[in-house]
Amino acid sequence: MAKAKTEGKSNKSSGTKKLVTIIGVLAFIAIIVVIIVLSIPANTYGAVERLNEASQSSFLENESEKTRYEKSETKIAGSTKNYYNQEVQDIKVLSGSINKILDYYNEYLILADDNKVFSKNYKIIKNNLEDANTYQDEMNNYLIELNNLNDNSDSHLQYLWIDFRQTFSTYLSSITSAIDALNNCYQGCFNNTFTNNLSSTNILNTVDDFLIVISNEFNTLVETDLKNYTQKDYNYQSHGKIILLDNFVNNYIVNDGEITRYYFDESLQTKYNKINSFYQTYNLTNFTTVIESIEDDGKISLTFQQQDTDGIYSTVKEFLGEM
Amino acid sequence: MKKNKILLTILSITMFFTSLTLVACGGNNEGNPYQDFQNSLTTYLADATLFKDGTTAIGSIETNFYFNNFNYKNSEGKIEGDKNYLVLNAYGMNYIQDYSAYLENLEGNYNYSNLQNSLNKLNESFEKIKIESKNIYNADTNANIDIYNGFYANYLDEAKNFINAVYDTAINISNFLIEDVNVLEGFGTDKQTIEQTQFCLDTQVLYVFDDIRKLLLESGEGKQFIGENLYDGAVANLSYFANISTKNVNLLTAEMADELLEKAELLEGERVYLNKALESFSLYEYVEVYESSIESYQKDESNAFAYYTELQKYYSDSNNFLYQYQNFLSLNIYE
Incomplete structure (x- = not known):
């Protein structure tokens, strides 16, 4: 037992x-x-490939797409909906700016450190660029339909343009998100380099601010200019902002001298310290309220009550390219 | 009890191997390669065919290590070979000669293995170039161009390898002196010395020369691509840095020393991305295979343009980083 x-x-x-x-x-x-x-490691190379493709084939980058768009432009200009002309022209300009911005980031992303910032942002870049590509196809389909319109009905033209705009607005939203994530990678994935400095931070953040404002305005336009509405309901306000963005991109991104020379040029360091002091002085975190006040003639209408004794706001307005 | 015995045995074995590792990794002052360096340099200079006797100037750099018979033939006779090889070799060998001397009478425990390994490889490379140097020396001056230049091609190959080994050795010396011996302690403060300033600058120029070596001799495979923007930019920078490197240096203020260190760190940071681009972009293929068309290169390497842009920013654009850096040094640091 x-x-x-x-x-x-x-x-x-x-x-x-x-x-x-x-x-x-x-x-x-x-x-x-x-x-x-x-x-x-996260499969971050997909984001690089996607950006590469996007920068070579973004909207209106290739000639056949441009020709198609210009045909639509001519058709709208010859219709009773020609009050859309400025918007149509500005979309061309805006698309050109977007392409230059994507080109800029495309020169850097392949070299970026594969760190936590990259891991956090590469999917946002990849997914939004893929979405943008899908919307681009839809936009082109609307343009083809618009160009093939046989009847004399400007209503149909308006419907197609409004459909195009709605898709363009979504495209722009995706691109804006992708570019914001690219900016995060630029600032967070390049350690101690000549081209990641106070000037690049201010320049690239300002690009983001411009795109956010313009994207929001297109969303508003989508909601306010509906099919069968007339010119009296049409309130397009982005012309000045798009022109200033285009100038800004040419001056600071295409010609990136103020980024590459920053560490060797004391006057640039002074300039960007001044620009950077704007946020604390005026208790703002970005330039969106300033950009929102850009009028069609390129003037910045926003004023502040406090006096600009140090010339900070005037430096910012000059930086933004006020006309 | 049995368990305790097993645990004790495991502990003992672990401690034994740990102590072995510590001994292996730890430094000991034996094996200081100072004398080996001196012997090697003496041997190199004693070779009558490889280096010209005495001191020779190449541009503003004076050196005892000027490649002899560094020329090729064409229909007009012997033409001096690629000066870039001469400049790169001269500066690198001068650096080794000057700063290996710091090893003499070094007190303390150091791990010399990297230094010794690189010197061994340099010696091996020397033996190979010595043979090719003799071959070209012996080549009949009346021999037809193809025969002569056949020997020259081999000599050039070994010269390239030798220079690569020179820079590996020189950089190991610099790393050793900075990281292990801490020769720059106090630099950037009121205690800094003129010798530290000289060492800091010589080392910065060494690193820049190494960047140019990587483009010309590795990415460019040692070929001359005169008229090619990237090549011309790098060669121009080689000349600028060679020129300023021989100028006198003043004792810097602490603030200026700080600024120098800040710029050096930025260059070091940028170098990380430069090296990524250099690893993936072949200057040789860009010119020879793709006929200097980045669009063609892009068809086979989708990021070619990005790499090319980084290289241009570093070596050849109008605001290229090397040019801006030497301008800063020239205006603020050198006399």
Whole structure:
């Protein structure tokens, strides 16, 4: 009896040991798997490839797309909906600016450090550029339909233009999100380089601010200019902002001298310290309220109550390219 | 009890191997390669065919390590070979000669293995170039161009390898002196010395020369691409830095020393991305295979344009970083 009891105890004890061993081994394997999974770098190269494609094929980058768009432009100009002309022309300008911005980031992304900032942003870049590409196809389909309109009904023309605008607005939203994420990578994935400095921070953040404002205004236009509405309901306000953005991109992105020379040019350091002091002085985190006040003639209408004794706001207005 | 014995045994073995590792990784002052460096340099200079006797100037750099018979033939006779090789080699060898001397009488425990390894490789490379140098020396001056230049091609290959080994050695010396010996301690403060300033600047120029070496001799495979923007920019910078490197240096203020260090760190930071571009972009293929068409290169390497842009920013654009850096040094640091 005693022996049976002992044997029973021994069996239980050996069974428990086996269970503990199995659990221990499983836990060890689980830890190894977690370590391996965490160690595998995120598939960030997809974002690089996508940006590469986007910068070469963004809206109105290729000639056939441009020709198609200009045909639509001519058709609208010859219709009773020619009050859309400025908007149509500005979309061309805006698309050109977007392409230059994507080109700029395309020169950097492949070299970026594959760190936490990259991991956090590469999917935003990739997914938004892919979405933008889909919307671009839809936009082109609307343009083809518009160009093929046989009837003299300007209503149909208006419907197609409004459909185009709605899709363009969504395209612009996606592009804006992608560019914002690209900016995050630029600032967060290049450690201690000549081209990641206070000037580049201010310039690229300002590009983001411009795009956010313009994108919001197109969203508003989508909501306010509906099918069968007339000119009296049409309130397009982005002309000045698009022109200033285009100038800004040419002056600071295409010609990136103020970024590349920053660390060797004290006058640039002074300039950007001044621009950067705007936020604290006027208790703002970005330039969007300033940009929102840009009028069609390129003038900035926003004023502040406090006096600009140090010339900070005037420096900012000059930086934004006020006409 | 049995369990305790097993644990004790494991502990003992672990401690034994740990101490072995510590001993292996730890420094010891034996094996200071100072004398080996001196012997090697003496051997190099003693070779009558490889280096010209005495001191020779190449541009503003004076050196005892001027490649002899560094020329090729064309229909007009012997033409001096690519000066870039001469300048790069001269500066690198001068650096080794000057700063290996710091190893003499060094006190403290140091790990000299990197220094010794790079010197060994340099010696191996020397043996190979010595042979090719003799071959071209022995080549009949009346031999037809193809024969002569056949020997020259081999000599050029080994010269390229030798220069690569020179820079590997020189950079190991600089790393050793900065990181292990801490020769720049106090630099940027009131305690800094003129010797530290000189060392800091010489080392900065060494790193820049190494950047140019990587483009010309590795990415460009040692070929001359005169008229090619990237090549011309790098060669121009080689000349600027060679020129300023021989100028006198004043004792800097602490603030200026700080600014120098800040710029040096930025260049070091930029170098990380430069090297990424250099790893993936072949200047040789760009010119020879793709006929200097970045669009063609882009068809095979989708990021060619991005790499090319980074290289241009560094070496050849109108505001290229090397030019701006040497301008800063020239205006603020050198006399």
